Amino acid sequence: MIKLYPEKLLSIITNDSMQERLECMFKKYDISGFTILQATGEGSSGMESAMSGFDGNILVKVIVTESQLQILLESVERKLQKGYHLTVFVSDVEVITPEKFKNRSK
Amino acid sequence: MIKLYPEKLLSIITNDSMQERLECMFKKYDISGFTILQATGEGSSGMESAMSGFDGNILVKVIVTESQLQILLESVERKLQKGYHLTVFVSDVEVITPEKFKNRSK
Amino acid sequence: MIKLYPEKLLSIITNDSMQERLECMFKKYDISGFTILQATGEGSSGMESAMSGFDGNILVKVIVTESQLQILLESVERKLQKGYHLTVFVSDVEVITPEKFKNRSK
Amino acid sequence: MSNLSNLLLPAVLFFALGVIARLIKSDLKFPPDLAKVLSIYLLMAIGLHGGYELAKADLVIAMNSIMWALILGFTLPIIGYLALVMTRKVNPLDAAAISAHYGSVSAGTFLTAIAYLDNVGVTYETYPLIMLAVMESPAIVVGLILAAKARHSIAAREKAPISGGGADLTTTAVAADSPGGKFTDLLREAFTNGSVVVLIGSMVIGAISTPSGMQQLFPFIDEIFMGVLCLFLFDMGMVAARRIGDFRQVGWLLALFGIVMPLFGGVIGAYVGHSILGFSVGGATLVAVLGASASYIAVPPAMRLAIPEANPSFYLTLSLGITFPFNVIVGIPIYHSLVQAMAAAG
Amino acid sequence: MSNLSNLLLPAVLFFALGVIARLIKSDLKFPPDLAKVLSIYLLMAIGLHGGYELAKADLVIAMNSIMWALILGFTLPIIGYLALVMTRKVNPLDAAAISAHYGSVSAGTFLTAIAYLDNVGVTYETYPLIMLAVMESPAIVVGLILAAKARHSIAAREKAPISGGGADLTTTAVAADSPGGKFTDLLREAFTNGSVVVLIGSMVIGAISTPSGMQQLFPFIDEIFMGVLCLFLFDMGMVAARRIGDFRQVGWLLALFGIVMPLFGGVIGAYVGHSILGFSVGGATLVAVLGASASYIAVPPAMRLAIPEANPSFYLTLSLGITFPFNVIVGIPIYHSLVQAMAAAG
Amino acid sequence: MSNLSNLLLPAVLFFALGVIARLIKSDLKFPPDLAKVLSIYLLMAIGLHGGYELAKADLVIAMNSIMWALILGFTLPIIGYLALVMTRKVNPLDAAAISAHYGSVSAGTFLTAIAYLDNVGVTYETYPLIMLAVMESPAIVVGLILAAKARHSIAAREKAPISGGGADLTTTAVAADSPGGKFTDLLREAFTNGSVVVLIGSMVIGAISTPSGMQQLFPFIDEIFMGVLCLFLFDMGMVAARRIGDFRQVGWLLALFGIVMPLFGGVIGAYVGHSILGFSVGGATLVAVLGASASYIAVPPAMRLAIPEANPSFYLTLSLGITFPFNVIVGIPIYHSLVQAMAAAG
Numbered sequence A, B, C: 001m002i003k004l005y006p007e008k009l010l011s012i013i014t015n016d017s018m019q020e021r022l023e024c025m026f027k028k029y030d031i032s033g034f035t036i037l038q039a040t041g042e043g044s045s046g047m048e049s050a051m052s053g054f055d056g057n058i059l060v061k062v063i064v065t066e067s068q069l070q071i072l073l074e075s076v077e078r079k080l081q082k083g084y085h086l087t088v089f090v091s092d093v094e095v096i097t098p099e100k101f102k103n104r105s106k
Numbered sequence D, E, F: 001m002s003n004l005s006n007l008l009l010p011a012v013l014f015f016a017l018g019v020i021a022r023l024i025k026s027d028l029k030f031p032p033d034l035a036k037v038l039s040i041y042l043l044m045a046i047g048l049h050g051g052y053e054l055a056k057a058d059l060v061i062a063m064n065s066i067m068w069a070l071i072l073g074f075t076l077p078i079i080g081y082l083a084l085v086m087t088r089k090v091n092p093l094d095a096a097a098i099s100a101h102y103g104s105v106s107a108g109t110f111l112t113a114i115a116y117l118d119n120v121g122v123t124y125e126t127y128p129l130i131m132l133a134v135m136e137s138p139a140i141v142v143g144l145i146l147a148a149k150a151r152h153s154i155a156a157r158e159k160a161p162i163s164g165g166g167a168d169l170t171t172t173a174v175a176a177d178s179p180g181g182k183f184t185d186l187l188r189e190a191f192t193n194g195s196v197v198v199l200i201g202s203m204v205i206g207a208i209s210t211p212s213g214m215q216q217l218f219p220f221i222d223e224i225f226m227g228v229l230c231l232f233l234f235d236m237g238m239v240a241a242r243r244i245g246d247f248r249q250v251g252w253l254l255a256l257f258g259i260v261m262p263l264f265g266g267v268i269g270a271y272v273g274h275s276i277l278g279f280s281v282g283g284a285t286l287v288a289v290l291g292a293s294a295s296y297i298a299v300p301p302a303m304r305l306a307i308p309e310a311n312p313s314f315y316l317t318l319s320l321g322i323t324f325p326f327n328v329i330v331g332i333p334i335y336h337s338l339v340q341a342m343a344a345a346g
């Protein structure tokens, strides 16, 4: 049986103008990788239709360790306090290659 | 440490012609927000290639409270009984801003 | 109350040139269905910008039973050993129609 | 002879190239949205053109064309439904969903026919273009009614006959409410579907725009038209070929329906175009193509919503994987020959 | 009279068709990326053209145009901000974000104006094109400064006044750092936004390319231009209509701002174009359109980053749902008449 | 002198604009699918054109061109591989993957060369177009074989030499099975890749279509061609610039390979085109460009599948970030001058 190791999956939904900022955040905290999907949606800041192609959402997924998660959440919290619209949720996942999700070696 | 609060993430995969109906469902039950991603896939109703651009799937994600989840699931169940093809799954997530996922205030 | 049944959600992130191979894998093991989303990202093999449209990632989602999961993970493991870049994670989900995720009947 | 040249038409050859690309399992992929954009362009171009000409058209003939388009749109799916139910290969709901496709039309097939006629130098009236717009939707409504009837009789069979037997149209329409939402919603959706809006909207714009405004549009809608059509058919060839493989899944009897039904619709259309509406050979050929072609853009999503119980594999395979290639590659020259024969016969 | 013909311009009619398609709830959808591609094409085409002509332009007039573009770009948002704050319907941060849109410009409106002038046969100078490029960004900077000021005074009000009252520009700029990242980053982003790069880049290429190279490009940038513009406005009509519904949400006073502000900007622009820069009726009309139009491409994402506290519904509804349709459908002929009147008055 | 004018070619200038847009960190983004659509259009246009002309071509020269295309496609990657292994900067699997790119070709570079030749008024034969189609795939096969050899020798080194040393081609081919799936599958994939299908398919269609059918296509494939090429190179400039940054990551020796290898391939190609195939200066320049250019569309995904152990950063950075810009901006005039010198020398 393949052994599985627990990690955390952090998901962030926000306007795509935030993409560069989030990528910077991941670089800053040495996150080993991330994945971005195009999305549309509706929320408290109205609809993000992406219909015009000028205005859409992104869904960002990062698999991190528990300790990295805390660091990222704190950074996200600061952004929320500044007024940015971020829909954030965390889930438990299991992976087969835990070494992949350690900090980027320098 | 950032405090996390449990919520439910409901995911629905279906043909994109269903999008308007699902959005209506969310409006009807005062869901605070939702996110939609374009997808392709295969299932019991054959392949949804999206290759023609006229035929693709959507993956809808809604973060809701436990009680909202039940209401939505009942509505989904009714749609399934009518013959609609919906692939539905629920997962546990944790959020930092639980007030965001309460019913829309009127 | 709608009854929910536990299943496993396997997610695989990889370059889109792998799509056909993964679909073959699902067919081979009689998986009842799968969903594919276009994605971009960064990881150990560099950035997958999808900017050129010639090079992007996919995020593949498959809901399976515990026993199917093991079979798929073994197949994934073999691919990883051959050098393929696959970011793989598993999560617990609950579904309302468990019969949907059994092996495809022949 | 001239008819054989259809196979050497670039548009048809690109369709074939798309099919071949899939058959040899090429990794060629068109972006999912391309076909949508190209079809918007094609409908816009042909609509502007048609509207511009229609501004000078004869209102009586136009009205007559619309009426016969409605008659075709309402009749063909009923005939198709009866034929399908008779095969006993599909349940009544699948039959309703499939036949709705054959009462509607395929703009891609229509445009290929225009390219074909242009190539062999045959002129045609503009009225069939209005008929194209008119015929998109009615069959959807017929499909809904047939499905409601089918559901009614299934329910009746299951629960043992209630009082009176004959499901009159009113209860049928009411029964139609259950799965697809309100009947009026479905009606609205049928008549406001995207292709219809682009086509009718462009026709109106073509008719009312200032001539100088239209003049500036002609290079866009004329010169690159044929090239865009080639690209569109290339793409659709690949899409169709994905479905050709499902051919075995639907069974040979159903597959046969995908060839016989367009031939039947083509004959009816040729008769309406030539003998009733009195169009030229070109115009009547286009009406035949309208009768023969099956929708694969407007009707499938409507059926998903309105008849969710029907299996999409059936109607997509038939309309996209069998009838569409059949019409594009061999059907059009057949309908043309047929009308030529009718014209020769007097 | 000639002005009424605006409503029969294909480009304007397609915009209206897009609006109607949404209002009748058609399922017509344009792929999300289409508008982006079309706008890149339009900016490229108009930039190449303009650059080609500008190579022979008068440097003094060009410089003068740039200076007045900057003046308009810096002044209009300040006036808009003061007007909005006076309505007391929005908080200062929303006012800053909204008014930044009105200091910037809308290429879609500008291009419609060009189609309008071409159609009525009025010639125009090329200088307004440089002004279009120049005016994209400055208003973003003004928006940032106003927001910083607003934040400062909000903070001051909350925490009780610190030492001296008047927030000078330096502390303001520093304060601007907090939400949107470094002020210099925001500045760089304002001046390197995509539309500006495509437009200025294409102008430079148009100016320095070999004539034979340009010759080969003309069919692409000229002949299909009007058709692409129609398609773009069709798409944008649908986008705008999605926002028109939010009209009630923003309240009638704000909605009124979305009509009064462009009229005001149009008057200022007409004055600058006609009386200060001495352009012909066509050229001054274009400057009026620059003054009147509100950005919906470059400024919204900049505001999301720089003034995250502001509500995007407000500025998107105003610029996209109210001002854009107003300008395209009735504004342009009004500005043209206005400049004609000015010219007639001497 | 005429060669310098390359830098004032709109297509090259747009490529540069794309690079600059990234370097100044503009937020300009092209939709991910645009480059794909544009490249399908470009291949289709050039294929139709070429096929149309080739219908009247000399079969012997055509066959000769194909043979020499195969020779180039098989030889260049082997030379590249040996050179790379000698640098000792990459492992053999990376060397195999990288060198496969250099045996294949870049249609974008080829088209820029055509724009360049058109601009300086130099005519060229159509045969290099067939060579473009033929050269896409063979290098992929060579890459696979080299990789299998590399894997074999790595395994041998690790597990201690088995029986005989020399891995003959058969065992090599069998060994190739392990990572990428069956060798025959990989072969099929190499020869049915999308670009090849579009290019060869369009050539065949161009050759067999009715002249009247082709006539209707010419505006689409001729008039807007240069504009579409500009847009494509604009986009690719941004894509390339994303990779230029990774330059340091691959190290200066590898980066140097990305410039020396195309120069070497250009010389070989010039020799084949001029001295062996006896083409005109224009035609031989195109063959030089084929030798010099490195694939960034067809080969990378093939290598991901067939040599997953190789690092994509290496080959993408080299072919897309270094060789492609080098060829487009300075390479093409160099190859042209080279062939001119050869021609002058007799």
Ligand SMILES: Nc1ncnc2c1ncn2[C@@H]1O[C@H](COP(=O)(O)O)[C@@H](O)[C@H]1O
Binding pocket: A013, A014, A015, A040, A041, A042, A043, A044, A045, A046, A047, A048, A057, A085, A086, A087, B032, B033, B034, B035, B036, B061, B062, B063, B064, B100, B101
């Ligand atoms: N309850 C929710 N479930 C899923 N996605 C949400 C939810 N609320 C907001 N979102 C997403 O987050 C984006 C920003 O939300 P907001 O910050 O509320 O404007 C929306 O456009 C949605 O895509």
Ligand SMILES: Nc1ncnc2c1ncn2[C@@H]1O[C@H](COP(=O)(O)O)[C@@H](O)[C@H]1O
Binding pocket: B013, B014, B015, B040, B041, B042, B043, B044, B045, B046, B047, B048, B057, B085, B086, B087, C032, C033, C034, C035, C036, C061, C062, C063, C064, C100, C101
């Ligand atoms: N086991 C599964 N795992 C993931 N996605 C699925 C699965 N089964 C079905 N789907 C998705 O749900 C869509 C509709 O499925 P179906 O109702 O089975 O036709 C498919 O096109 C897939 O995208």
Ligand SMILES: Nc1ncnc2c1ncn2[C@@H]1O[C@H](COP(=O)(O)O)[C@@H](O)[C@H]1O
Binding pocket: A032, A033, A034, A035, A036, A061, A062, A063, A064, A100, A101, C013, C014, C015, C040, C041, C042, C043, C044, C045, C046, C047, C048, C057, C085, C086, C087
């Ligand atoms: N920690 C991570 N979290 C989320 N996605 C990741 C992570 N690491 C890698 N990925 C995704 O997996 C792809 C391949 O990763 P890699 O194999 O590391 O090159 C990347 O392009 C990302 O899209």
Ligand code: NA
Binding pocket: D076, D101, D102, D103, D104, D105, D265, D290, D291, D292, D293, D294
């Ligand atoms: Na029909």
Ligand code: NA
Binding pocket: E076, E101, E102, E103, E104, E105, E265, E290, E291, E292, E293, E294, E295
């Ligand atoms: Na303005």
Ligand code: NA
Binding pocket: F076, F101, F102, F103, F104, F105, F265, F290, F291, F292, F293, F294, F295
């Ligand atoms: Na080469």
